[in-house]
Amino acid sequence: MRQAFNPAVPLPLLSQPWNSAAMLRTTEAAMATSEIKQLVLRQPDDWHVHLRDGAMLGAVANHTARQFARAIVMPNLSPPVTSVAAAAAYRDRIIAAVDPAYGFTPLMTAYLTDSSDGAELARGHAEGVFTAAKLYPANATTNSSFGVTRVAALYPALEAMQKAGMPLLVHGEVTDRDIDIFDREAVFIDRVLAPLLKDFPGLKAVFEHITTAEAVAFVEAAGANVAATITPHHLALNRNAMFDGGIRPHAYCLPVIKRERHRLALRAAAVSGSAKFFLGTDSAPHAAPTKEAACGCAGIYNAPYAMESYAKTFAEEGALDRLEGFASEHGPRFYGLPLNTGTVTLDRLDTPVPADLPAAGTTIVPFHAGETLQWRFSRG
Ligand code: DOR
Ligand code: ZN
Numbered sequence: 323m324r325q326a327f328n329p330a331v332p333l334p335l336l337s338q339p340w341n342s343a344a345m346l347r348t349t350e351a352a353m354a355t356s357e358i359k360q361l362v363l364r365q366p367d368d369w370h371v372h373l374r375d376g377a378m379l380g381a382v383a384n385h386t387a388r389q390f391a392r393a394i395v396m397p398n399l400s401p402p403v404t405s406v407a408a409a410a411a412y413r414d415r416i417i418a419a420v421d422p423a424y425g426f427t428p429l430m431t432a433y434l435t436d437s438s439d440g441a442e443l444a445r446g447h448a449e450g451v452f453t454a455a456k457l458y459p460a461n462a463t464t465n466s467s468f469g470v471t472r473v474a475a476l477y478p479a480l481e482a483m484q485k486a487g488m489p490l491l492v493h494g495e496v497t498d499r500d501i502d503i504f505d506r507e508a509v510f511i512d513r514v515l516a517p518l519l520k521d522f523p524g525l526k527a528v529f530e531h532i533t534t535a536e537a538v539a540f541v542e543a544a545g546a547n548v549a550a551t552i553t554p555h556h557l558a559l560n561r562n563a564m565f566d567g568g569i570r571p572h573a574y575c576l577p578v579i580k581r582e583r584h585r586l587a588l589r590a591a592a593v594s595g596s597a598k599f600f601l602g603t604d605s606a607p608h609a610a611p612t613k614e615a616a617c618g619c620a621g622i623y624n625a626p627y628a629m630e631s632y633a634k635t636f637a638e639e640g641a642l643d644r645l646e647g648f649a650s651e652h653g654p655r656f657y658g659l660p661l662n663t664g665t666v667t668l669d670r671l672d673t674p675v676p677a678d679l680p681a682a683g684t685t686i687v688p689f690h691a692g693e694t695l696q697w698r699f700s701r702g
Pocket of ligand 2: 370371372396604606
């Protein structure tokens with residue numbers, strides 16, 4: 323049902339949310355986006371999150387489960403999740419950690435190493451334990467020391483994944499110390515990702531947490547088997563945020579945030595309506611003292627206000643009508659999973675973000691700490 327635009331009427335903008343993008347992409351609707359007071363969206367999923375383990379898992383998991391129906395859970399635990407048994411046990415711990423009322427489904431991933439066994443990956447996928455497998459170049463980021471040192475060693479595993487229709491999730495950075503850290507994603511495309519996808523043209527691949535205009539262009543030009551996730555922080559910040567009046571460890575993540583032209587390219591991709599781009603928070607909690615240190619950890623904890631942050635970006639871009647596709651439709655379609663049937667609501671209401679949150683006997687500083695976001699998330 324098409325709704326006439328009337329700024330005086332607070333919405334259910336999307337009374338048939340699954341038809342919203344098609345219905346509302348008109349000049350009128352784009353102009354009206356600043357007037358929208360309420361969005362009702364199909365429940366979103368997070369296609370890239372770090373839930374950790376133990377006490378930290380207990381502290382953070384409900385923040386994700388409250389907003390998202392499902393999440394692709396990263397396997398970079400210590401030790402990493404490499405076997406079907408380890409992933410099944412980790413899934414059980416996640417389910418035990420979340421409030422059952424949320425009905426949250428963790429989607430598990432395998433951590434690829436030089437010695438990954440294609441048969442184990444395919445078995446895990448067939449048994450519904452592994453949704454996908456994650457390629458960390460060795461030493462690219464947190465707990466990646468067991469990652470892949472030679473992509474060639476991975477070829478038998480990739481062959482098995484291609485055959486099984488199991489997506490490859492890629493942390494796209496070269497790790498060579500002689501490559502400038504701001505260039506590591508672009509160099510990865512040329513040296514690793516493009517050749518890999520040429521050799522496996524039928525492999526489903528998600529270029530995770532893309533940060534550059536080069537990555538956007540690469541994904542756009544690739545086949546329908548290639549997609550990308552985009553984080554709230556790479557949409558909101560450019561690299562100045564890391565040095566704003568002093569060193570800002572809470573704006574530090576990997577791949578590192580890039581210059582403004584890249585942020586603008588990411589924003590254009592996210593709001594473009596292209597099914598190749600979808601939501602992945604890369605929420606990565608670290609205790610505040612481990613970030614506020616001489617050698618601080620990489621990762622931004624955005625789970626508690628993730629949808630509010632994405633809504634801010636889409637509202638600023640005059641594209642709130644495209645948030646639902648990005649957050650709730652493109653991901654499941656790429657993964658071949660059903661769309662969620664529940665809804666969530668974002669009201670245009672001031673939402674102060676605390677300076678820090680208690681977690682596992684310490685604190686975590688959330689993304690947007692100390693700011694007031696203009697959206698408020700609720701379930702239903
Ligand atoms: O900033 C990041 N933090 N990037 C990653 O790739 C890993 C993550 C983490 O696990 O802390
Ligand atoms: Zn990540």
